[in-house]
Amino acid sequence: MGETPDNKLLLRALRREPVERTPVWLMRQAGRYLPEYRAVRAQAGGFLEMVQEPELAAEVTLQPIRRFGMDGAILFSDILLPLQAMGMELVFDEAGPSLPRPLRTRGDVEALTLGDPRTSLAYVGRALELVRAGLPGGVTLLGFAGAPFTLASYAIEGGTSKSFLELKELMYREPATWEALLERLSAMVAEHLLFQHEKGAEALVLFDTWASTLTREDYRRYAAPWTARVVAAVGERVPLVLFAGQAEHLFDDLCAFGPAAVAVDHRSDLASAFERSRGRCALQGNLDPGVLLATPTEVARRTRALLESVRGLRGHVLNVGHGVLPATDPDCVAAFVETARELRA
């Protein structure tokens, strides 16, 4: 490809430099919709076994790159692993992840260990080294972590939640415990991201999956200060992409952190988001992952329309607005990536 590390297409787009075409990758591009992923998963036994075995994690990270040729490869891992590294029990089963002993008291929070992720999450570093060694030239390696607020929601609820009752009760009624928890989580997240950068991650994504449960007022009070710490610790050294699911109401706050890019949900209009971003950052997004359940022809049509809607604007990284769904036909992912690769920016 003749590209040096710094002039990779995805990194140039994140710096809002001119690009010859729009770089593309997909959140959850490695996953159950790929038969080769399901084969590795069956071999590994369980999800945790797969993400904690560097060879397997690296293999599934590379699978979509080999098959589709995206411009970014995001390490196959999970945002909850740092909670396990901090001493929480973590289980993955058919129903998804759970933490059987959720945090509820100040004592629970103080019992969290704050070890160095270079030791407690060493397998993440090893997996990144292996991916890097197998990655085609020109493809950018991405690491990631969960944002402090979202990690807190899992730690307190013990899993995913519809209403976040436990979280909100603790947040509103025990502010000191809340702050102690977010303090610890933001320190761990920042270190974990820096560790991933040391091991070869050229860009990082911070996933604040559940931030949208908060109003803007509460986001500013209960989540933003700790995201700001992570951005301050990491953002100067390596490009950081901020993701918050279905959170149009938080878009201006995300831009104001000054990250390299903000991910845009598919329910927001991308061209309007570019206007609202006022050149503060690049934008990632935002095809509806539900559209990948349609036909390849329809996927190509919608992808072209999306790219046309922001043609000529600098700093666009094509992606889905949320992760690829397990029922997706790989041919639809191919149509998405190929459409991006064919169109000049």
Next chain:
Amino acid sequence: MGETPDNKLLLRALRREPVERTPVWLMRQAGRYLPEYRAVRAQAGGFLEMVQEPELAAEVTLQPIRRFGMDGAILFSDILLPLQAMGMELVFDEAGPSLPRPLRTRGDVEALTLGDPRTSLAYVGRALELVRAGLPGGVTLLGFAGAPFTLASYAIEGGTSKSFLELKELMYREPATWEALLERLSAMVAEHLLFQHEKGAEALVLFDTWASTLTREDYRRYAAPWTARVVAAVGERVPLVLFAGQAEHLFDDLCAFGPAAVAVDHRSDLASAFERSRGRCALQGNLDPGVLLATPTEVARRTRALLESVRGLRGHVLNVGHGVLPATDPDCVAAFVETARELRA
């Protein structure tokens, strides 16, 4: 109260007439957070038994009015009952509602019966009559139904869903089946709403709970035409409030239907929503129901701030942005209602 039916506070606000204070009610104001509700529920045995027994449904509808004095009483019922009336099996258990034999084919859709809700949902009419008889003067009686899109999502998925895979596959890949289904559902919904109006409902709410899974483009194509039919059939005769959960991206489309009011999610800024509504309709909302998990003092503070933010604007009905959560302390609901009753508009 000396109010004739037409000059009830809530109805005047829905017509955007001047009011002496902002009317208030809460979505899911009857429910598990109330001990008197739990007592009736225990007596009834199950959820379906309760909503289909007019005396019990009327009793729980009136409970929050007696305790808190809201300006609107919404019939205790469920949006899925019309699906049962159309021939689908419907089960409520601890995990929520489910439809054990979801619709997947054109044949399934054609097997739906389109009987008159005046017969198949007669118990709803009887419950409304009982509520009306027991309702204090000045309190507006509200009926409701699920919007065609949201009913379709339950009918196809067989229950609630995170990703709506079955729905989207059918919607994108079998448009004729989709249209046949939405056609039937919108006819049933319109008749059911008119029936509720005949039985005493003075205003109606159309809940499109899951519309926010759609991008604006898809909402316009796959949902809006059938909501428009319901609005056309009903909206001229009785004030209609349109609700779509967490759907800021659909706000302009909802206003454009020309309903009496649009419900605003708590993650949207209410004052900005008034600007965007450009006088087309009243607005309902939008305290975060999560805030009702805080203390009564905090609830009162936030409610005052919310009312202040739209002071002087006509056509505001105070409500929560989404339903009251089961873990809510009744004292927090009291603080919300009392704050509204104390402040002059």
